[in-house]
Amino acid sequence: MDMKKLFYLWLSISLTLNLYAQEVKFHYSLTELYADIDRQLADKPGHAPVIGISSNDVNGKIQVNTTYVNAVLKAGGVPLVLPCTLQPEALATLLRQVDGLLLTGGEDFHPLLYGEEPLRQLGDVNTHRDVYDLMVLHIALQLKLPILGICRGEQLCNIGLGGTLYQDLPAQKAGVGMHRQSIPATVGSHSITIEPDSYLHRILGREQAVVNSFHHQAVKELAPGLKVSARSADGVVEAIEGFPTYNLLALQFHPEHLVNGDDAESFMPIFRDLIERAKSYKRKP
Ligand code: MN
Numbered sequence: 001m002d003m004k005k006l007f008y009l010w011l012s013i014s015l016t017l018n019l020y021a022q023e024v025k026f027h028y029s030l031t032e033l034y035a036d037i038d039r040q041l042a043d044k045p046g047h048a049p050v051i052g053i054s055s056n057d058v059n060g061k062i063q064v065n066t067t068y069v070n071a072v073l074k075a076g077g078v079p080l081v082l083p084c085t086l087q088p089e090a091l092a093t094l095l096r097q098v099d100g101l102l103l104t105g106g107e108d109f110h111p112l113l114y115g116e117e118p119l120r121q122l123g124d125v126n127t128h129r130d131v132y133d134l135m136v137l138h139i140a141l142q143l144k145l146p147i148l149g150i151c152r153g154e155q156l157c158n159i160g161l162g163g164t165l166y167q168d169l170p171a172q173k174a175g176v177g178m179h180r181q182s183i184p185a186t187v188g189s190h191s192i193t194i195e196p197d198s199y200l201h202r203i204l205g206r207e208q209a210v211v212n213s214f215h216h217q218a219v220k221e222l223a224p225g226l227k228v229s230a231r232s233a234d235g236v237v238e239a240i241e242g243f244p245t246y247n248l249l250a251l252q253f254h255p256e257h258l259v260n261g262d263d264a265e266s267f268m269p270i271f272r273d274l275i276e277r278a279k280s281y282k283r284k285p
Helices: 003-023 030-042 066-074 088-095 127-142 152-160 199-204 264-283
Strands: 050-054 056-058 061-063 078-082 100-103 147-150 190-194 208-211 227-232 237-241 248-251
Touching (some): 066 264, 078 088, 127 152, 190 237
Parallel strands (some): 050 078
Antiparallel strands (some): 056 061, 190 227
């Protein structure tokens, strides 16, 4: 093995160990490791609500960004990644085990799902994920599960309940601003105005916020039973909610990244609220 290969081997091993060390102390002895695990479990009752997190199937691998998983953990929930499979029975069995649902981001929906032919500006679509997401949403609504939708997850809630999307904001909405930021996701790039009488306003406690933006689509016609809870200055829908008809809050921006930035405390209430709604759901017989 030459020196270059040896260097990369050393680098990958040390990076792996470093990443692991951020989560738990690394023990070189099994006895110590097991004792540490038992110590950590001893004072935990294990009654935290379980939050299902939707995933994707990318090149034969189930994928979900760890930011979603970590945000749920940070708020006091237990994340359960729901595999991107198309068996309604399996998904229903899983969804009956959870107390809340987090619908995650991803590619564009196929526009035929909301009655439109695809425009040239449409991005990548993934029909497997479309069917999976709609199955998960449909079952979750029947179970009346508390839902938090993020980005594509927000668009899913809208089209799944009968609404439509702008396939491409720059092509279809006059005067639209920048909604695809190039700065890091932990930093906000445009402001939103939150409806004073909305559920979102109640949990965030303010009318203005600066959010991140990584989308070229957005809600066009709102689905029946939903209302707009926030818009950007150019009029783009940035948050929707369904209370009391649906136990549903959905956001076009990505709070799971903002909770890792300087403004973390402004956005943690979104995840804490999901956990609170999940606790109330869990308590119901
Ligand atoms: Mn935006």
